[in-house]
Amino acid sequence: MARVYNFSAGPSCLPEDVLKECAQEMMDYNGTGQSVMEMSHRSKAYEPIIEDAEAMVRKLMNVPENYKVLFVQGGGSTQFAMVAENLGIKHKKAAYIETGVWAKKAASEAKKLGIEVDVIASSKDKNYSYIPRVEKISGDYDYAYICFNNTIMGTHYEYIPDCGDIPLVADISSCVLSEPLDVSKFGLLFAGAQKNLAPAGVTLVIIREDLIPEPEACLPGTPTMLCYKTHADNGSMYNTPPCYTIYVLGKVLHWIEANGGAEGMLKRNQEKADYLYNFLDSSDFYHATAEVGSRSLMNVPFLTKYSDHAADDEAAAAKEKEINDKFVKEASDAGLVNLKGHRLVGGMRASIYNAMTLDGVKALVDFMKKFASEN
Numbered sequence: 001m002a003r004v005y006n007f008s009a010g011p012s013c014l015p016e017d018v019l020k021e022c023a024q025e026m027m028d029y030n031g032t033g034q035s036v037m038e039m040s041h042r043s044k045a046y047e048p049i050i051e052d053a054e055a056m057v058r059k060l061m062n063v064p065e066n067y068k069v070l071f072v073q074g075g076g077s078t079q080f081a082m083v084a085e086n087l088g089i090k091h092k093k094a095a096y097i098e099t100g101v102w103a104k105k106a107a108s109e110a111k112k113l114g115i116e117v118d119v120i121a122s123s124k125d126k127n128y129s130y131i132p133r134v135e136k137i138s139g140d141y142d143y144a145y146i147c148f149n150n151t152i153m154g155t156h157y158e159y160i161p162d163c164g165d166i167p168l169v170a171d172i173s174s175c176v177l178s179e180p181l182d183v184s185k186f187g188l189l190f191a192g193a194q195k196n197l198a199p200a201g202v203t204l205v206i207i208r209e210d211l212i213p214e215p216e217a218c219l220p221g222t223p224t225m226l227c228y229k230t231h232a233d234n235g236s237m238y239n240t241p242p243c244y245t246i247y248v249l250g251k252v253l254h255w256i257e258a259n260g261g262a263e264g265m266l267k268r269n270q271e272k273a274d275y276l277y278n279f280l281d282s283s284d285f286y287h288a289t290a291e292v293g294s295r296s297l298m299n300v301p302f303l304t305k306y307s308d309h310a311a312d313d314e315a316a317a318a319k320e321k322e323i324n325d326k327f328v329k330e331a332s333d334a335g336l337v338n339l340k341g342h343r344l345v346g347g348m349r350a351s352i353y354n355a356m357t358l359d360g361v362k363a364l365v366d367f368m369k370k371f372a373s374e375n
Ligand SMILES: *Cc1c(COP(=O)(O)O)cnc(C)c1O
Pocket: 010, 074, 075, 076, 077, 078, 102, 147, 149, 150, 151, 171, 172, 173, 174, 192, 193, 195
């Protein structure tokens, strides 16, 4: 079976060079006679792997000295709680900008922990198809929270809200290292690895040192594993880290470096996204759902003309579903997989993370043209 073009929102495609290297080293990593999967995380062979991964994150993201880089588990979803338990400790109050599912889940997790959540802006009025403009965030908030790239809605911040002294927390799960980002503008950044960095299993956290509380200062009852201090004090090795995932992460980071670093990724991603959006904007069969000025370079949801009356006409809705299913099936048969849209947006979604090639996007657009002419 030939390799497919995988447009999955996550876990998602990895650079082929990385997969080949992993395959090559599977039976014998670096003369150790073992796979990295089998190694003790405290071994001489493994130590440099996690150290290098951290060093590469620091280098590629230009992480300032006064920030810790942590590798934790539990995915982006665990960070929703961890952020509140570690940062929501003084006023027990935080500002959230509501831009879709992931931002809402984060807010609801904070509420569960007794944090007073102020939703200071929302794009709910237009089904989260844009990013609200918030010039200045002020008030007695312990932190302000944003989801920087909205994987499901296909939206992305084109600005960083000014929070003054309030630490800004951003979920960058689906856009980490897709573009340069000024880490110093944030108090805390986190990203589940399975979108843009590695297989599932590790979550990257970048946190300003002065924001890491003593475990006793976290919200009452916060488990040891959910205190950032636990991981910061132990070089992300308080317990067994996801060793193999971190090893692949290191390889992906070297691949990013070899391809121009964050700037190189932005150039590559802009080219791919422009190619797809230009086609969508010029098409009378398809249209993108995210508004210009808020569009993600990573996740591109789109609908067909059959969606136009689907909301208020049952026959039209049935026809739309038939067309969407047909699109996804025929695309898959053509080697373009995982294009089904999220149910909250409908239609299709192409996730075109760092590892997706321009050739992959061109193949998708060629298929879309053919499908439009036949339907
Ligand atoms: C995928 C995703 C999450 C959830 O990540 P898990 O690792 O599955 O918990 C959170 N936020 C964003 C923006 C995502 O894309």
